[in-house]
Amino acid sequence: DVQLQESGPGLVKPSQSLSLTCTVTGYSITSDYAWNWIRQFPGNKLEWMGYISYSGSTSYNPSLKSRISITRDTSKNQFFLQLNSVTTEDTATYYCARNYYGSSYMWFAYWGQGTLVTVSA
Amino acid sequence: NIVLTQSPASLAVSLGQRATISCRASESVDSYGNSFMHWYQQKPGQPPKLLIYLASNLESGVPARFSGSGSRTDFTLTIDPVEADDAATYYCQQNNEDPLYTFGGGTKLEIK
Numbered sequence: 001d002v003q004l005q006e007s008g009p010g011l012v013k014p015s016q017s018l019s020l021t022c023t024v025t026g027y028s029i030t031s032d033y034a035w036n037w038i039r040q041f042p043g044n045k046l047e048w049m050g051y052i053s054y055s056g057s058t059s060y061n062p063s064l065k066s067r068i069s070i071t072r073d074t075s076k077n078q079f080f081l082q083l084n085s086v087t088t089e090d091t092a093t094y095y096c097a098r099n100y101y102g103s104s105y106m107w108f109a110y111w112g113q114g115t116l117v118t119v120s121a
Numbered sequence: 122n123i124v125l126t127q128s129p130a131s132l133a134v135s136l137g138q139r140a141t142i143s144c145r146a147s148e149s150v151d152s153y154g155n156s157f158m159h160w161y162q163q164k165p166g167q168p169p170k171l172l173i174y175l176a177s178n179l180e181s182g183v184p185a186r187f188s189g190s191g192s193r194t195d196f197t198l199t200i201d202p203v204e205a206d207d208a209a210t211y212y213c214q215q216n217n218e219d220p221l222y223t224f225g226g227g228t229k230l231e232i233k
Contacts, residue, residue, distance in 0.1 A: 046169070046212060046224035059220040095168055106216035107159040109180070111168035 002027040004096045004112035012090075012119050018083040022096030022112060023076070030054050030074050034099045036108065037070060037081045039092040047092075052079050053103045086119045093117075123147055123218045125225035127211075133231040139201040142228045144213035149193040157217040160189055160198045163227075164209045172211075173198065200230075208232045 008020035022035070029035055034051040041047070050060035052070045060068050064083070072079040083090060094117055098110040124147040134140040150157045156176035161169035171180045173189035176196060186207075188199045200207055213225040 044210065044227050046214075046227075048222040048224070050220075061221060097168075100171070100174060106219075106222050107171065107174050107214060108161075108169070109171050111170075114168055 002098060002110050004098065004110060006094060006096050006112045006115040008094075008115060008117070010116060010118060012086055012117060013121055014087055014119055015085055018081070018086050018090060018117055018119070020081040020094055020096075020115065020117070021078050022080070023078050024098075025077070027098075028074075029072060029077055029079060032102065034059075034103045034106065035070075035072070035079045036097045036099060038095045038097050038108070038111075040095065040114070041092045049081070049083075051099070051106075055103075057103075088119050091117065091119045122221045123150065123215055123223055125213050125215060125223055127213060127225035127228045129228060130226070131229040131231065133233050134200075134203045135233045136205060137202045139199060140203050140207070140230055142198040142211050142230070144191075144196045144198070144225050146194045146196070146215060150215040150217035151193050152217055156192050156196070157215055158189075158191065158196045159214045159216070160187075161212045161214065162207075162209045163212065169212060203230075203232055205232050 003025045036051040037049040067084045069082045093114040095114045096112045097108040100109045126145045128143045158176045160173040163169040177189045210227045210229045216222045
């Protein structure tokens with residue numbers, strides 16, 4: 001069964017870049033599906049951030065488009081999130097997730113456990 | 122972007138009774154004969170878990186006590202009968218607007 005696991009620094013300074021890795025086991029990220037980043041703010045609001053598809057194409061939340069980049073390393077079956085110029089408002093639990101089917105059925109059947117990132121000086 | 126408003130924000134239901142959670146969209150989430158509305162359950166310290174997709178389809182492994190209904194802008198998640206393990210926060214999510222998939226604010230369910 002597919003499993004996803006987030007990793008990365010738990011503390012980032014304001015104005016710096018946030019970088020996270022999602023390691024996928026049990027399925028190749030180049031075979032199918034869209035591989036997403038979703039975050040949950042303190043207070044529990046959920047926000048979809050973007051995805052990289054199995055073909056390498058990307059799609060981003062317009063509210064983040066100037067600051068976000070999602071890339072991948074197919075040899076390690078990993079995909080990555082980079083969020084630039086972070087502020088305290090980017091403090092959240094970050095999840096990686098796989099969509100339900102193909103690259104169009106954008107609801108989320110598989111999730112990592114999440115990683116808390118705090119933005120603070 | 123499509124705003125999803127859930128109500129109530131919290132509710133307490135007695136064991137064995139019915140829980141009903143509402144999600145209202147600021148515009149229709151229906152396209153091509155489908156309602157692109159989905160429901161998740163989240164317990165503390167865990168990621169959301171998919172319960173219902175396309176408004177009324179039960180995800181594999183989810184108990185039949187959970188059901189979803191609705192169309193266009195008004196959707197409902199029903200749990201009947203409620204069990205102790207159902208204590209959680211429930212979220213709706215739409216993907217009719219591409220590429221801006223949004224979630225509702227959540228409804229916290231307490232079991233009495």
